[in-house]
Amino acid sequence: MLTLYDYLDSGNGYKVRQILALRGIPHRRVECDIDKGETRTPEFLARNPNGRVPLLEFEDGTCLAESNAILFYLAEGCQWLPNAPLPRAQVLQWLFFEQYSHEPYVATPRYIIRHLGRDHPRARELPERIERGHQALRVMETHLATRDFFVDQRFNIALYAYTHVAHEADIDLAPYKQVQAWLARVASQPGHIALTQV
């Protein structure tokens, strides 16, 4: 059976929980409290030297890290991942966009606010990160102006994860009408689960 090393408040973990639920894949979940350093223990670092969840462990002990790599692996062969090379590469384009241009500016300010607190020294990073979060949302808004989903009629698990809780990162989605409509479309898909649903 697969083991998912996870943290319930993590949007990156949520991506994996979502695809596991959609596909009905049996697994066990091991909660790792990142605030208590449980992803930096020698045992965890032996599984993932980068010290991060989510991490997927196979029966034979092989581990796969990086939420979007796990998502791509678990979506292989189902309707949420296109087969044709170019749409498939476009899915990857948005997965890399999410990790490079969105996650550090939507997930990280949310982490600072919820886990470190507004009095923490890292709170000084918030204004710039939030401004870049808005830049990412403007890119998404532009792309969605002529489409219902990012690529074909697909589920968009990765970008949904942190975008739908952007308000927890002090990012107001009110100006992003297309993004709001898209969030509602994703949430209405059969099999959709909430962030903390396991």
Next chain:
Amino acid sequence: MLTLYDYLDSGNGYKVRQILALRGIPHRRVECDIDKGETRTPEFLARNPNGRVPLLEFEDGTCLAESNAILFYLAEGCQWLPNAPLPRAQVLQWLFFEQYSHEPYVATPRYIIRHLGRDHPRARELPERIERGHQALRVMETHLATRDFFVDQRFNIALYAYTHVAHEADIDLAPYKQVQAWLARVASQPGHIALTQV
């Protein structure tokens, strides 16, 4: 014919030039000077709302962004990308690691030093970025202690791109013996080209 919108000093662009060279794929190259804002013009933003190179344009005008998505697309079906699902996902794991945990801490300090200058206000970001660059290199060093390449016996185009010029980001590779040996192995592969070779 494919068109590559590119910038010669970019390691992200280099990844695409490398796979195009390895596969002998005909293309034309359009140099975009990022320091002159040539990726933020209305014409460029119509191709990529995220305003970044490299960008691959197909004959019909379809565009594909994100260096690692382009790399994955162009490597499909050749010996540098494994076919089996798990090794393929492991390649993706290292591509996402490169964009999230390596590029901002190796490529960005290099950009600040070479393009903005050490007197620029953003130079204050250098110490923290460089420290996190070393964290990424320690992860790579650990992984390479028991392997010749990151996944199977593969080429590792993406991680090579900025790692081999880490000294230009004030990151000394001397402590990373495994990483140095791996860089030499990649550079000795048939068909390898240099960063600014077009």
